[in-house]
Amino acid sequence: MSLENVWRDEWGRLLALLVAQTRRLDLAEDALADAFERAARTWPAAGMPENPPAWLLTAARRRVLDRLRAEAVAARKQPQLVAEVRTAATGPGGDDDLLRLVLLAAHPALSEEAGAALTLRLVLGVATADIARLFLVPEATMAARLTRARKKVVAAGVPLAIPDDSVLPERLETVARVAYLAFTAGYAPGSGVDVVRAELAGEAIRLVRIVRGTGPAAAATPALTALLALMLLQHARRDARVGADGRLVLLPQQDRTAWHGEEIAEGRSLLADLTGQRGVAVDSALAAEYLLQALIAAEHARAGIAADTDWVTIADYYRQLERLTGSPVVRLNRAVAVAEAGDVTNAITLLDGLDEQLPHSHRLPAVRAELLAREGRHTDAVRAYDVAIARCANEPERLQLIDRRRGLSAT
Structure with missing residues (x-):
């Protein structure tokens, strides 16, 4: 096991335990980061300890003590923390501590985008620079965004506690929305040179797995189950989405032997849970939304x-x-499906009125161009492609649109 693997597997649980004990998000995060930095300096020469999480936890707690001694309240808090170091230094905390941290980072007081970034940072330990890259913003911008999110959590007085049963399902659905946002950012990059950002999508899947593993209530939340099914079915095709030349490969041209069959099988099994074959009900609009998307992905x-x-x-x-x-995005996708089912005329009609709702979308004129071309209206299709190309900020998609327009012009 490498230090990188320990970071990936244990960061969230270790931070959850430290936050639970200190009630100080900033202190716990800094102390744990210091512990990992110290491990990076000492482990290569001294060797990895027998219990890496316990080593890191002890190092982090010692850092906490150092910080508290420098603060005015050190005299009151130090004895209690010293006792905790001596009695709980065997490993990370329980699942309840991790669930508290997840709910803290995805609190409704935060916007979904801020919650997604803070969750990636706190629960999964993704570095600020990597989060910035994943969301296509400068590192300084992301650092400021994370700082504001932390301050907002503190200012809102968000308790480090698991809500009662009347509130918990709603909070877990907030977690699902945050994970969905992160996953979507991975598979629908609006700009940049990436066709997909599979790393971000993978982190979103890991987050949902972690949350569903925290206890029966989370595992039984239909929105989380439906979302995991959707993610797996989409993510299973990641290696076939990009060609050897770095270009986007559309679904009809994808090499299906490159799909990950085990992930497709797991996604289908989760769908079986939700479609009544094993008695689990879909009990919310969000769960129904994710379920329908997952059923489409399964098809x-x-x-x-x-x-x-x-x-x-x-x-x-x-x-x-x-x-x-x-x-309106769903309506756009519906139009594509209706056209593929053989009714191109009705599909074009479904696009009526979407320009006002999606004024900056490049996908709307791209779909319109494709459908117009199928009806033989090549001049109108070329105009639509020109609009799509002008709007598209994602380079691989833009190149594909240029190729399609060029092919249409040559006919």
Whole structure:
């Protein structure tokens, strides 16, 4: 086991225990970071200790004591913390401590984007520079954003506690929204040179797994179960989404032998839980939304070849999803599915009115261009491609649009 693996596997649990004991988010985070830094300096020469988490926990607690001695309240708090160091230095805390930290980082007082960034930092230990890269902002901007999020949590008086049963499901759904935002940022980068950012999507999946493992209440939350199914079914295709030249590969052209079958199987098993085969009910609008998205992903994953895709069923799922959410993006996706099911004229009609709702989207004119081309309206299609290209800030997608426009112009 490497130090990097210890960081990945134990950061969240160690920080949760330190926060639970100190009630000081800033102090706990700084102390744990110092402990890992010390490990990076000493372990290569001295060797990894027999119990790395316990070593790090002890080092962090000692750092806490050093800080507290420098503060005015040291005389009152020091004896209690010393006792905790002596009695609890065998390893990370229980799942309840981790769940408290997750709920703290994803508190409703924060915006979902701020909550996603803070969760990645606190629960998963992702470095600020990496979070900035994942969200396509400068490191200084992300550092400031994280600082504001921490201060807001403190100012809001967010308790480090697990809410009672009447509130916990709603808070766990907030966690699901945060994880969904992080996952979406991985698979729909609005700008930059990445086709997908699979690392961020993988961290979002790890977060949901961690939360579902904290206890029966989290494991039984339908929104989290549906979200994990959706993530796995989407993430299973990650290696087929990018070609050898770095270009985006659309679903019909993807090499299905590169899909991860074990993840598809797990996603399907989770769906079986939620569709009544094993008696677990979907009891919220958010869970229903994620379930419908997962069912769509499962239909794509089921197809052995592109021609086997059941577009009629997918179009119906999008119809239900649009009725549930009213989302213009869902309507756009529904139009694509309706066209693939063979009704291009109706698909074009479904795009009516979306320009006002999606004025900056490059995907809307791109879809319109494709559908117009299928109807033989090449001049209108070229104009739509020009709009899509002008709006697109993601370089691989822009190059693909240019190629499609060029091919249309040559016909």
